[in-house]
Amino acid sequence: MDSPPIVVPYIRECDFAVRKPWSSPERRLLDYLLVYIQEGTCCFWVDHQKYMFYAGQFCLIQPGSLLSLEGLTNTVTPFLHFDIAYNPEREDSFPTRPGQIDLSAYSHLMQPTLQDLFKIRVPVHVQPQNPILLKEKLLQTIELVHMPNPLTQLRAQQVMLEIILTLLEPYQHEAPSPTPSLNWITSYFSHHLSDPLSVQDMADRANLSVSRFSFLFKQRYGTSPHQYLLQMRIHHAKELLTNTEHSLESISDYCGFADLHHFSKIFKQRTGTSPGEHRKTTKNPSNR
Secondary structure: OOOOOOEEEEEEEEEOOEEOOEEEEEEEOOOEEEEEEOEOEEEEEEOOEEEEEEOOEEEEEOOOOEEEEEEOOOEEOOEEEEEEEOOOOHHHOOOOOOOOOOOHHHHHHOOOOHHHHHOOOOOOOOOOOOHHHHHHHHHHHHHHHOOOOHHHHHHHHHHHHHHHHHHHHHHHHHOOOOOOOOOOHHHHHHHOOOOOOOHHHHHHHOOOOHHHHHHHHHHHHOOOHHHHHHHHHHHHHHHHHHHOOOOHHHHHHHOOOOOHHHHHHHHHHHHOOOHHHHHHHHOOHHHO
């Protein structure tokens, strides 16, 4: 399976973009374009769909999108061209120019979309939870990028990460939840065999509800958490009965049973013999 892309933002081009009525003919993007309409009115066509933007609104255009842009009035539209996923050839990439539609020759430079990266769908007309904060971060980033200082460049990188998170935040709930991993279960049970574990304890450890945890557990292991833990305790008890001189009371404690009576009852139900009988018939000769 391919490794997930490494997230390392890279700011390719940015400006405050103070302009009289303007237009940018059709082209296709290799990278991301974030535009803030600070003043004026714009009409953007993205993948053959028309979007009207007014002061205070944000536009996010993703890699591979076909777009044409137009400022219908005098506008101030601060913008960022940027990458999200690391590409070792990122410095060879560029903001495409009008008329560049067939980008097959540059496919190695094409950024993955947010759906590809995070399984999150973000619309063109992006609506952040805190638009004022996003505006401030965007303007701050543009200022930092134009300061030729390593520390300010590092700060710009940090703020760019914050911008990406701010853009994704309102849409994270739309991402499908991955199935939680239960690979830790066997080790966790082994280290807590003597503890009075409940299904609630296990679910809390997995950050799941009891019902969700129990469903996923049975799907993975073919039995309930309680029965799986009980089987591990019986298996461990068998090993101790065969290979040690521990008393039945001690083995009962080591394996997490409430008392000797409970241990003997469950052991016989599971194995058909009592703990004492099992010890007699399976005792390792070297330990006799």
